[in-house]
Amino acid sequence: MSKEKPQKLGEIQLAEACRKGDKRAQARLYETYGKQMMTVCIRYARDTDEAQDLFQDGFIKVFRKIGMYDGKGPLGAWIRRTIANNALDYLRKHKREMQQVASYKEAYMHEQDDVIHPFNEEVKMPDRDRLMELISKMPHGYRTVFSMYAVEEYSHKEIAEALGITESTSKTQYRKAKGYLRKLITNELKEATGG
């Protein structure tokens, strides 16, 4: 597979070619966005096998719904949303997310608010691969809400509807998830600096 980006062939033309069943266009789209979409699946899945299933099913849906792409936004964002929606459908079907959200709500009830404070621009961020590793260490309920809000840019209202929770719960979960990640990043940075 080549590393060609779809600049030569515009995103709309690429999507149209995929819709018409052009195998080369489909392969190009897969090459271009496959690895990024795999991270989406990893963030929502419980394990690697589940992530692979979500990835495969998600891309099948992408190709089957590619005709719905209207070209108003980046093709990558549309694919990401489609993959994420597929993953959320999976979670909703298995009614797993609500249970985990509830359990984590109790488990981390003891956390102190002073531990969670806003990050500022001076916070040094780990690279994206390391960040993914840290994300994978988050409890699944946190990870889901955090990914939906911070990465896929769902609103809390959308998250609440998707996961069957209240909007307030979504905000609370995200706040705690961000604090949890902050701790991980802080510890990561301390280890990196030897402090």
Add this chain to the structure above:
Amino acid sequence: MDRDIFDKEIGARLRQAEAPVPEGAWEAISNEIGGGAGSSGFGFMGAAAAGAVMLGSLAVYSTFFEPDRVSIAEKRTADIEQTVPQPTAAEQSALPSSGTGDPEPDEAALPVAPDGERETTPTDRTATFEPAKEVKAEPAEPTEPDESNEHSSFARAENTDSNDIVPHRPSTEVLLPESIPATAVSSPASEAAKQLAVAPVQAPAEPLRASIRAENLKGYAPFEIDFEAFGNFDEVDWDFGPYGQSAEVNTPCGSR
């Protein structure tokens, strides 16, 4: 809750993150969409093509087979009307009694009567029965005529071959006696056919009429009375009671 810089920064980084795709995933996806999204258009086109083939087949069938059916029905109708006296019995005997068999009678069964019984000329016979040779039926001996069978035979012949093209009509409408010459009636196919044929085609008989005339109705005896019979009959038998009898058609009784 507005997204702060942390949210935006970490979100941007995570969106650019990549992970190796599982091996064989593309093949599985490609195979799946090969029968789905990729080929959905082809599937539709295939269904459309299949539909077009079916319509084409129907058109071909209608073009090449429907006219035959029409022509057969027309011929059959023509045969029935032309050969009412003879083919009626032949068709009746040729068609299976159940009415579900092959409606086309065999050539051998059609009005080829025993040579010794032929009364019509070969020309007449040919002219009368040749169209019916295209109709096939099981060979069978002429059977005793049955009016109900005769009727059903006609009805079956029409309904079986003509379908909707030739509507069912009562046999009395088919038998057009006034258009059939008397020579055709005398065909020797069978006595049954003859009887069936004669009845409808018999020339309208002049009604028997007896005329009794007298010039003088009043006065003294004797009176002269003329007894006269009119019509087709072989013999007459006048009975004058105590004054005697007479077998003459025209009997002037004189003074009685």
